[in-house]
């Protein structure tokens with residue numbers, strides 16, 4: 719219920735004529751459902767998805783999907799997160815969609831993050847940080863990632879490595895408390911073989927959080 723409430727509040731930011739980025743996961747699911755209702759009631763929008771799953775859900779909800787390569791700018795993107803720190807850094811990628819999610823969020827004028835309020839934390843790090851890596855020599859990349867100060871696990875799916883929509887692997891990295899997300903991201907991103915990290919820093923326009931009873935809007939700019 720908390721995820722649904724946050725998602726439905728976020729959909730209120732969407733207006734006629736907008737180009738919308740659609741996130742991935744169990745919270746974004748509710749945003750897609752609500753947006754689909756509004757489209758069926760007459761709202762005119764176009765959307766890009768952050769995963770094949772999301773594109774299929776959007777199409778089922780009758781939301782017009784366009785190819786992201788044909789879109790220069792999005793008005794809003796709405797997506798979940800695995801953790802949100804007090805300084806509005808996010809961990810994302812629990813569902814493996816972090817790369818497309820970051821591309822879509824980075825193209826949006828307003829990136830709206832939707833969470834149940836158990837995901838609001840002081841520091842990131844309880845949730846292992848997903849890092850997308852190319853399959854080639856992933857074992858070497860894993861060693862180099864661990865030199866950043868974490869223990870990492872190759873994400874699996876039914877006895878096989880989990881493969882992202884971009885045909886890459888995911889290392890789930892336990893750093894403990896991440897007090898300086900920017901330097902962790904910078905270090906990892908500079909490694910050959912690392913495609914993207916699940917750290918989203920200075921990207922959120924607003925975090926819409928719910929405890930299942932009420933919805934609160936947290937704006938980074940509010941200080």
Ligand SMILES: O=C[C@H](O)[C@H](O)[C@H](O)COP(=O)(O)O
Pocket residue numbers: 741742743744745746797798799800809810811812813814815816819
């Ligand atoms: O890759 C998945 C995404 O980053 C999700 O937005 C994130 O894992 C949150 O998912 P959920 O809303 O299912 O908790």
